[in-house]
């Protein structure tokens with residue numbers, strides 16, 4: 001049975017070009033700063049994002065964590081969307097390990113946090129209050145269905161933050177998806193953030209790794225934070241080599257994932273019991289609701305799995321399907337056929 005795996009874009013396996021590059025990678029001890037392949041990847045990431053420096057980390061979770069630890073001290077407050085990954089899916093690591101107080105504000109359907117909500121949440125100087133230090137954004141926004149935050153919105157948050165002397169951290173796990181969807185240079189989307197985390201091991205199909213980008217001074221702090229969470233690694237050039245291929249070869253093709261997601265969404269929207277507005281699908285993530293008395297989202301996922309279509313139930317009535325490098329345009333119709341059979 002041919003499996004169509006729509007659980008995440010994280011399931012992607014390295015391409016032959018990546019495996020080749022990994023086999024040939026020149027390596028050294030990265031804690032000494034001596035891994036030439038890691039150094040090359042970091043320089044390349046900084047250049048692509050328009051920042052001074054970059055740091056290679058194991059995962060998106062570690063990347064977000066080291067950024068938050070670098071921006072905030074114990075008792076400082078960070079403004080986050082209540083649906084953002086760092087608030088929902090990272091075990092509250094910044095509070096557990098950094099004593100950082102989260103101030104969750106509602107994410108709108110389009111992935112933004114209303115500017116007036118941010119403005120109203122910023123603390124005044126009062127000994128009863130924590131100090132607001134940071135605003136965290138996510139682009140694209142995972143739990144908001146891969147929604148893309150626009151350049152105008154990023155700029156507006158940047159201006160607001162500067163007016164109040166706050167930092168901006170961007171969880172850009174899928175920032176290249178956002179840039180491709182908007183048809184803009186990724187630098188423009190990163191320009192208003194003081195730190196940006198992006199992932200190689202999601203839609204770009206590298207096996208492991210994320211990067212944190214920012215000023216030279218910020219990255220020096222982040223490097224210290226990475227070390228204390230056990231992320232100082234050694235001959236990491238083996239995996240950095242795949243990351244270089246990901247940046248060189250895997251960005252432009254993201255448009256295919258987006259087109260496949262759109263087609264999938266349009267097909268799903270016409271099926272009985274599925275609630276979904278295909279117009280909201282902008283990138284590779286399709287989130288929809290199941291409104292049926294005879295089937296739970298988990299039950300639907302189970303029945304689809306028996307027929308080779310994998311996706312995730314993500315709480316309440318919601319399910320998530322994510323297109324990716326291993327899901328071709330030719331897979332979309334058969335996947336929809338399986339949905340149609342299961343849903344009757």
Ligand code: TLP
Nearest residue numbers: 008010059060061062085089142171173
């Ligand atoms: N997201 C994963 C799961 O954890 C939900 C996925 O399958 O989408 N930021 C964002 C916006 C993410 O979507 C993710 C991973 C992360 C950070 C964390 O990255 P990793 O998994 O590398 O720690």
